[in-house]
Amino acid sequence: MPVTEVVTDAENLTMTVIADLAAPIERVWSAYTDPEQLNRFWGPPGWPATFTTWDPTVGGRAVYSMHGPRGEKSSGAWEFLAIEAPHRFDVIDAFVDDDGNPLEGFPAMRMTFTFESTPEGTRMINTSYFDSLEALEQLVSMGAIEGTKMAMAQLDAVLQDLRDYAQGKGTRVELLDDTHVRITRLVEGPRELVWRAHFAPELIRKWMLGPDGWEMTECVPATEVGQSFRNSWAPVGETEGEAFGFEGEALLIDAPRRAVTTERMQGMPTETLNDLNLYEEDGATLVTVLIEYPDKETRDMILSTGMADGMESSFARLEREVLDR
Structure with a gap:
């Protein structure tokens, strides 16, 4: 830095x-x-x-x-x-x-x-x-x-070769201030396909599953401004845990570069703002998600759930199941 x-x-x-x-x-x-x-x-x-x-x-x-x-x-x-x-x-x-x-x-x-x-x-x-x-x-x-x-x-990230900057470093979480968190992950694949993997239901279901032992039971993406999305997950077999899901609305869609959505856990009033950005260099895509939380307490509570570990499992599955890497 x-x-x-x-x-x-x-x-x-x-x-x-x-x-x-x-x-x-x-x-x-x-x-x-x-x-x-x-x-x-x-x-x-x-x-x-x-x-x-x-x-x-x-x-x-x-x-x-x-x-x-x-x-x-x-x-x-x-x-x-x-x-x-x-x-x-x-x-x-x-x-x-x-x-x-x-x-x-x-x-x-x-x-x-x-x-x-x-x-x-x-x-x-x-x-x-x-x-x-x-x-x-x-x-x-x-x-x-x-x-x-x-x-x-x-x-x-601009001055370095993208792979030198991010390859092999997994999902990184940076606390920018009390209410903003930046999450980055290098994905080995072209931006167009990474974008589709975030918005095409048949691709989302292949990778956005979090840790092993969970399945996606509902997948309704928002591909235009004003549309609502809804994703739900449930444990499989002997996996412990309760079913949960997220929903929200699309505020900005600039394919295949940027998408901004609100997000809240189903049945809960607390809402975050998620700003997804994709940048491609030499066949690899840097995924950046800027999350705005309502307050520091909410930020710390959500991060403590193991969110980053679940995202890393999903990104690894994205490369393996969608990008054939």
């Missing part, structure tokens, strides 16, 4: 992000100047960025949007002021509307990105310069510090 520090300076009207990255300067420069790579880490978890315009020339523009899990949208634009590959680029960063015009009442700032080689890799320094203390305080109040740290935490 990058070592990231965010420093605000009210006297000089700046916010500075410092990150030490375990990759050579050319590799880090590539991540910051390729829109496909920026898409993977510029937005914080749950708010992935999509760069729709990219003209990295002095006077050129880049335009991006970040989409929240409940349909929210926030857009921004860069105007490139200077480019000195692979050491520096400067931009004017502004909030914009759907037509790319600056939004009134939101701060714009000059941002500099500098990259320095170090014995361990590269130090990235990103400094934002504000016109007033009010503009700096407004951005901080919007969650810029927390969002930046969470976004930067995604950079390791």
